[in-house]
Amino acid sequence: MTGEIWVLTEQWRGRVSEITYENLALGRELADALGTPLVAILLGSNAKDLAATLGKADRVLYVDHPLLEDAVPQVLAEVLAGLAKEQMPRAVLVPLTNVGLGVGSFTAARLQAPAVNFCKDVRVHEGRLEASCVMYGGKIESTVALLGSPAVLGMWPGARPAENGRAAASPAVEEIQVVPREAPPVRLKKYIEPETGDVDLTRQDVLVAVGRGIQARENIELAEELAQALGGAVCASRPVIDQGWLPLSRQVGKSGLTVKPKLYVALGISGAPEHVEGMKNSGLIVAVNTDPQAPIFNVAHYGIVGDALDWLPAFTAAIPRRKSQHA
Amino acid sequence: MGTSQVTLESLLQFPEGKEILTCLQCGTCSGTCPYGDVMEFPPRRMVAMLRAGMLDQVFASDSLLACVACYACMAKCPRGIRLTEVLLPLLKEQTLAHLSEVPAELQKALQSTLRYGNPMGEPSRKRAAWVKTASVPIRILAEDPRPVDVLWFVECYTSFHPRCQDNSRATALLFHKLGIDFAILGNEEKCVGECARLTGEPGLFETLVDYNMAVFQKYRFKRVVTSCPHAYSALKNLYSSIGFHWELEHTTPFLARHLVRLKPLLVRKLGYIVTYHDSCCLGRQNDVYDAPRALLQAIPGVRLAEMVHNRVNSICCGGGGGGMWLDTYYKAKGYERLSERRAKEAAATGADVLAVSCPFEVSRFEDAFKVLGYDKRMVVRDVTELLAEAMEA
Amino acid sequence: MHILVILKMVPDVVEELEIAPDGKALNTDYLRMILSESDDHALEQALLLKERHGGNVTVVAFDAPEVDDTLFAALAKGASRAVKIVGAEPGMTTSGAGRLLARILVQEPALLPAGLVLAGVQAIDDLDALVAPLLAHQLAMPYLGIVTRVALDPSGETASVLKEYPGGVRGEFEVRLPAVLGIQGAEKPPRYVPVAKVRAAMKSQKIDTVQAPALTGGDLRLVEVLGMNKPQLTGHAEMLEGSPAEVSSRLCEILAGRGVF
Numbered sequence: 014m015t016g017e018i019w020v021l022t023e024q025w026r027g028r029v030s031e032i033t034y035e036n037l038a039l040g041r042e043l044a045d046a047l048g049t050p051l052v053a054i055l056l057g058s059n060a061k062d063l064a065a066t067l068g069k070a071d072r073v074l075y076v077d078h079p080l081l082e083d084a085v086p087q088v089l090a091e092v093l094a095g096l097a098k099e100q101m102p103r104a105v106l107v108p109l110t111n112v113g114l115g116v117g118s119f120t121a122a123r124l125q126a127p128a129v130n131f132c133k134d135v136r137v138h139e140g141r142l143e144a145s146c147v148m149y150g151g152k153i154e155s156t157v158a159l160l161g162s163p164a165v166l167g168m169w170p171g172a173r174p175a176e177n178g179r180a181a182a183s184p185a186v187e188e189i190q191v192v193p194r195e196a197p198p199v200r201l202k203k204y205i206e207p208e209t210g211d212v213d214l215t216r217q218d219v220l221v222a223v224g225r226g227i228q229a230r231e232n233i234e235l236a237e238e239l240a241q242a243l244g245g246a247v248c249a250s251r252p253v254i255d256q257g258w259l260p261l262s263r264q265v266g267k268s269g270l271t272v273k274p275k276l277y278v279a280l281g282i283s284g285a286p287e288h289v290e291g292m293k294n295s296g297l298i299v300a301v302n303t304d305p306q307a308p309i310f311n312v313a314h315y316g317i318v319g320d321a322l323d324w325l326p327a328f329t330a331a332i333p334r335r336k337s338q339h340a
Numbered sequence: 341m342g343t344s345q346v347t348l349e350s351l352l353q354f355p356e357g358k359e360i361l362t363c364l365q366c367g368t369c370s371g372t373c374p375y376g377d378v379m380e381f382p383p384r385r386m387v388a389m390l391r392a393g394m395l396d397q398v399f400a401s402d403s404l405l406a407c408v409a410c411y412a413c414m415a416k417c418p419r420g421i422r423l424t425e426v427l428l429p430l431l432k433e434q435t436l437a438h439l440s441e442v443p444a445e446l447q448k449a450l451q452s453t454l455r456y457g458n459p460m461g462e463p464s465r466k467r468a469a470w471v472k473t474a475s476v477p478i479r480i481l482a483e484d485p486r487p488v489d490v491l492w493f494v495e496c497y498t499s500f501h502p503r504c505q506d507n508s509r510a511t512a513l514l515f516h517k518l519g520i521d522f523a524i525l526g527n528e529e530k531c532v533g534e535c536a537r538l539t540g541e542p543g544l545f546e547t548l549v550d551y552n553m554a555v556f557q558k559y560r561f562k563r564v565v566t567s568c569p570h571a572y573s574a575l576k577n578l579y580s581s582i583g584f585h586w587e588l589e590h591t592t593p594f595l596a597r598h599l600v601r602l603k604p605l606l607v608r609k610l611g612y613i614v615t616y617h618d619s620c621c622l623g624r625q626n627d628v629y630d631a632p633r634a635l636l637q638a639i640p641g642v643r644l645a646e647m648v649h650n651r652v653n654s655i656c657c658g659g660g661g662g663g664m665w666l667d668t669y670y671k672a673k674g675y676e677r678l679s680e681r682r683a684k685e686a687a688a689t690g691a692d693v694l695a696v697s698c699p700f701e702v703s704r705f706e707d708a709f710k711v712l713g714y715d716k717r718m719v720v721r722d723v724t725e726l727l728a729e730a731m732e733a
Numbered sequence: 734m735h736i737l738v739i740l741k742m743v744p745d746v747v748e749e750l751e752i753a754p755d756g757k758a759l760n761t762d763y764l765r766m767i768l769s770e771s772d773d774h775a776l777e778q779a780l781l782l783k784e785r786h787g788g789n790v791t792v793v794a795f796d797a798p799e800v801d802d803t804l805f806a807a808l809a810k811g812a813s814r815a816v817k818i819v820g821a822e823p824g825m826t827t828s829g830a831g832r833l834l835a836r837i838l839v840q841e842p843a844l845l846p847a848g849l850v851l852a853g854v855q856a857i858d859d860l861d862a863l864v865a866p867l868l869a870h871q872l873a874m875p876y877l878g879i880v881t882r883v884a885l886d887p888s889g890e891t892a893s894v895l896k897e898y899p900g901g902v903r904g905e906f907e908v909r910l911p912a913v914l915g916i917q918g919a920e921k922p923p924r925y926v927p928v929a930k931v932r933a934a935m936k937s938q939k940i941d942t943v944q945a946p947a948l949t950g951g952d953l954r955l956v957e958v959l960g961m962n963k964p965q966l967t968g969h970a971e972m973l974e975g976s977p978a979e980v981s982s983r984l985c986e987i988l989a990g991r992g993v994f
Contacts, residue, residue: 025898083904086866087876111898114854115878115915118866121828127955128828128861143959149746149857153759156959157860198875198909202893207901219993229445229668243993255918256444261901270900276993297991299984300970306749308964315987316970317980320502326710327977328984335985433927442925454928455767456747463748465763543929 014101018044019074019163021093021116022055022067023108025084026204029063031271032170034178036106037069039135039168041178044071046137049103053184056092058082061186068180075188083201084112088193090119095191097124097163104142104164106135121165128165129157131286133172142166150285151308170290207262212246214265219245219276222265222292223253226281226302226321230258235325236280242332243276250288266291280321284309348395348430356426362419363387369413369423374656375406378675383413383423386431395431404428404435405443405669408678409538409661410620415652424538424625425577432540432661449665450536454544457530457551458496459665468526470505476516480526487560489521491586493575495568496531497699503706504699510728511567511591517605517731518598522565528555532566534574534621539662545578553583563587565594567724569621569698570660576626590622592697592723596631599638606730609641614726615691616644617682617705618654619698632697632723639730645689647682655682659700683708687718694720734788734848734889736779739834739864740807742766742797743856756960758824766798771853777919778883779851780811786885789813791844793837795821795830801940802931809926809934814941816844821945822952828862829952833945835871841943845872847911848889854878854915861956865915875908878915885910 020040023030037053044051053070055063058081064073074096080088093116097105107117109130121128133154134145142159144166159166214220221240223233233247240247247263254264265272266288277295281302282288289312292298300313301321310316317324351357363384370382380403381389389398398404407428414424421427436442442450452461471478479488492515497504515522533548564586566572572590595602614636622628629651636642649655656663658678663670667677683705686694694705702720709715721729744750744759745767751760779790791814792807794800804815821833838844850872852865869876881903882895889910896904897917908914973980 030899086878087869090866111879111896115863115866115876118863119870119876121862122867122870125953127953129956130855130859130861130863146860147964148860149744149750152746152750152963153752153961154964155860155961158957158959159955160957161955198912199877200907202905202907204898205895205903205905229671231668231671255922264901275991276988297988297993298970310970310972311964313970315984316972317984318972318974319977319980324977324980328981331978331981331985335982335989433929436925437927437930439925441921444922447922447925450925461747465748541928543927543932546932547928 016047017050017052017100017102018047019052019054019097019102019105020070021105021107021113022053022063023110023112024055024057024060024063025112029066030108030110030112031175032108032110032168033067034069034175035170035173036108036168037067037178038173038175040106041069043104043135043137043142047103052102054093054096054105056081056089061188064186065183066179068182068184069178070184072185072187075186076191077188078191078193080193080196085197085199085201086113086115087119087199088197089113090116090123091193092191094120094123096189102163104159104166106166106168109167109169117165117167124163124165126163126165127159127161128167129159130167131169132166133169135166135172147286150283169286171293208260211260211262214246214248214263214270214272217246217272217274219243220248220265220272220274220295221245221278221280222248222250222282223280224250224282224288225252227253228281228322230256232322233258235322235329239278239325239329242329245274245276248272250282279309279313280325282309283307284312348434351430356422359419359421360387360427361391363391363421364419366418368416368418372412372416374408374410374412374658374678374681375675378673379403379406386427387421390427395434398431399434399438402435402439404432404540405662405666406675407432407661408656408658408663410656411625412656415624429537429540429542432538433542434540436540443666443669445668446539446662446665450539450541450544453531453533453536454547458500459531459535460496460500462500464530465527467499467529468524470499470508471524471526473505474509474512476512478512479523481523481559482526482528484523485559488523489562490515490523491559491561491564492522492524493532493564493566493571494524494529495566495571495699498567499529501699501703503702507567507699507702507722507724510722510724513728513731514595514602514724518601523561525555532568532571532574532579534570535660535662535664537574537578538660549579549582553579556584561586563589565589565591567591567699569619573621573625590628590697592622592635593628593631595724595727596634599634602727603638606639606727608730608732610639610726610730611641612693613643613645613689613691614693614695615647615686615689616695617647617657617686617701618651619696619701620654620656620660622697623654624652632695635723635727636695639726642726645691647685647689649685655685657682657698657701657704659704664700677708679704679708680712683712683714687712687714692718693726694718695723695726696720697723734782734786734885735846736782736788736790737838737844737847737850738772738776738779738790738792738812739850739852739868740772740776740792740794740803741769741853741856741864742794742800742803743769743858746857752961752963756962757958758961766800768803769853769856771855771916771918773853773923774919775851775853775916776807776810776812777921777923778916779849780924781920782849782883782885783811788848791816791847793818793834793844804940805934805938806926806931808938809930810924816941816943818945819942825952826861826954826956827859827864828867829948829954831862831864831867832871833948834864835868836946836948837943838872840946849883849892849911850874850913851916852913854880854917863915865913869913872913875912876915877906877908877912879917880914881918882920883914
């Protein structure tokens with residue numbers, strides 16, 4: 014029983030995602046608090062090179078197999094659970110993202126071990142692992158204790174700054190031979206890229222985001238006007254995209270893009286974690302919402318309680334005036 | 341009258357149904373219908389298809405979604421056929437059932453009305469939250485169930501919508517200054533359901549009727565006064581046949597009845613030219629034209645200017661029959677917004693104020709003014725807001 | 734094809750959530766329950782598949798406040814059968830409920846076999862497990878989550894399934910049936926069902942009830958809720974107040990100060 018802290022590396026299409034580093038940062042804290050090693054688990058096919066950036070961990074456990082290329086949750090979980098059963102770590106931090114959703118549940122089920130979802134923080138308290146979980150769309154925080162080992166922690170993005178999880182030095186890599194039992198009955202045929210020829214949100218300095226509060230398709234024009242005045246582009250949270258009011262390529266959040274513009278104006282967006290995940294690192298966040306309790310105000314730098322539709326025209330008009338004063 | 345028992349199958353067993361067969365096909369209905377030019381089946385054609393046994397085609401088209409239940413067709417029909425009250429809700433019901441996709445905003449409004457008792461999807465526990473912002477005490481029956489003279493049925497927009505809360509606060513002030521003994525249902529209040537029925541959701545309407553009648557039975561009051569003409573219309577014409585027996589008025593006729601005591605309180609001179617928009621439910625359907633005008637003329641300094649289409653000829657703001665939640669849908673189809681059509685008429689009078697008496701109209705006309713650029717020179721005010729303004733020293 | 738849809742009632746967040754006096758659960762006094770949003774999509778997806786390919790849809794749910802309305806609405810929308818599980822231990826964890834559900838699906842006649850088991854990808858109260866992967870594990874079926882499109886291949890043995898990835902990318906998978914899918918969104922928004930139709934279903938149709946058997950080993954409860962609170966407003970936004978013109982003016986100053994323009 015190693016009692017180690019494990020972080021499952023999320024690697025997809027040849028890149029290690031930010032959440033891995035976030036979890037390594039958190040994992041480092043937990044490992045140090047428990048006086049135990051931090052191990053990064055890397056599962057993939059011809060992906061050994063990716064281990065070089067995982068130096069925040071004391072070592073990397075790498076499993077290479079063609080079946081691990083496509084991040085099929087059941088296959089990943091089978092391998093992860095197998096390793097965990099053998100080595101009995103204290104905890105495994107698993108990203109709760111579109112890539113790996115389900116891995117945590119499968120792993121915990123196979124191990125009959127405790128699992129939690131929606132973790133935004135984990136700490137050691139009186140020798141026990143306790144997690145803060147964000148539930149009910151961000152409205153309630155639960156503090157939970159994990160009773161058992163290994164604890165499978167489903168991590169929400171943003172638990173720690175990703176910078177804190179990077180390290181200059183490369184870690185030691187231990188390669189383990191594991192053969193998943195059989196070809197899973199779930200096979201990736203191809204990736205479908207989003208429509209091209211549209212704006213690249215990740216390159217914008219200013220984004221004006223619309224959510225459910227924009228109420229109707231034609232109100233997006235108001236947001237476009239603001240975006241134009243600010244020299245940016247319009248994006249949206251999921252509900253607006255679902256309605257077909259903007260194309261998929263404009264979606265910010267868990268199922269869309271992660272953006273870091275200088276300015277992010279959130280209009281009628283409640284601030285549910287799925288959206289916040291995609292924009293929380295923006296330089297300056299201004300939110301407008303009719304609900305003073307909207308979770309978006311917890312992540313925004315400036316907040317306005319009101320109807321975006323009332324406020325937008327005034328703001329859009331004020332910008333050229335202000336700009337011309339400074340020209 | 342029991343029109344809620346009429347179905348398409350049983351239509352001809354009712355006198356109102358048989359009437360439909362006497363249609364002359366003169367086309368006055370289609371001509372007067374505000375969206376008659378864009379409907380695939382304007383009223384005249386609907387009746388023709390009914391008589392030809394070809395209603396299936398009507399249901400397969402979305403034509404009935406453009407009906408804003410403004411009663412214009414019914415008011416003008418030389419045969420007095422009860423189109424809006426009897427036939428249209430039945431056809432709309434079938435249309436709703438046949439649509440492969442109900443427009444999202446409308447679907448949400450109907451689902452919210454069923455679940456939360458209001459179309460905005462606001463929590464029912466916040467319905468009376470506006471009361472804290474009123475300048476006078478307002479009794480809520482659940483907290484103080486003693487008998488009361490007036491049960492003030494506030495309704496949805498007047499409870500939840502910030503601009504319509506101005507109307508509620510003004511109304512409360514007026515009641516208070518007039519010494520009216522009144523109370524509200526507060527969070528127990530749910531939509532009367534008139535829009536639900538006229539959008540084609542009789543099931544939703546029945547659910548609300550059952551609920552509301554049970555709540556009414558809990559308390560003792562002499563009369564109901566409501567801020568919403570839609571609620572007034574349904575309580576008067578539909579609830580009455582199933583046990584609603586209380587005296588009933590909309591706030592404007594109620595206040596007009598108290599004009600002798602109200603007039604001395606209107607101390608401030610408002611030098612406005614005011615044009616009054618007759619709402620469909622209050623005006624055309626229930627013949628209340630003079631009371632609001634009398635109230636406005638009692639305000640010192642107010643001069644009335646009539647729009648070209650006034651009283652029975654008033655043009656609907658577009659909010660009835662589900663129209664309140666179909667603006668995006670209409671826009672996608674390229675229909676002119678009825679509220680914009682009407683706003684142009686209002687502006688043409690040269691008035692400073694467009695006065696209204698239905699909560700739907702405030703936001704609809706304010707939006708129209710913004711879009712048309714009239715918002716710098718005209719404002720929208722409910723009659724009660726103007727009265728309250730005139731009361732300020 | 735027989736499609737099973739797992740439905741769960743979750744707290745309705747429209748009504749403000751309050752925490753119970755003991756600080757460890759939600760206050761149930763004013764709590765209302767509503768169908769989990771992605772479960773609604775799972776049902777819609779099932780109905781679309783039924784309309785395209787024939788077959789029937791069975792919905793299964795644990796007893797909970799307002800579940801009957803949801804089940805009758807599902808019947809009114811076109812599900813052929815609605816099954817309500819009663820007598821389960823109150824306050825089960827998602828993992829306990831998932832294991833119990835798997836047991837019932839296997840034991841009860843005519844729930845399985847199914848070509849597809851659809852559930853919402855995730856519910857807002859899924860603290861300790863996700864239903865779909867859990868069921869897939871218990872029933873030894875393939876699983877794919879965050880699904881937004883399901884097309885049955887003519888052979889009926891596989892399905893072409895679209896899964897969402899970050900950045901607007903989607904993956905097209907071939908999944909061998911029977912399978913469990915965690916639905917993120919149906920191909921069309923969940924349909925409207927007229928209230929009259931639901932009321933008619935309440936009169937003419939019935940919900941089958943199934944008594945929950947004891948769960949072997951009980952609900953493991955390996956996760957203990959120590960406390961609940963409304964999120965601490967650490968780093969709350971500075972709120973700007975005033976008329977739109979005033980606020981806009983102030984905001985322009987702030988943006989100019991930050992070098993945005």
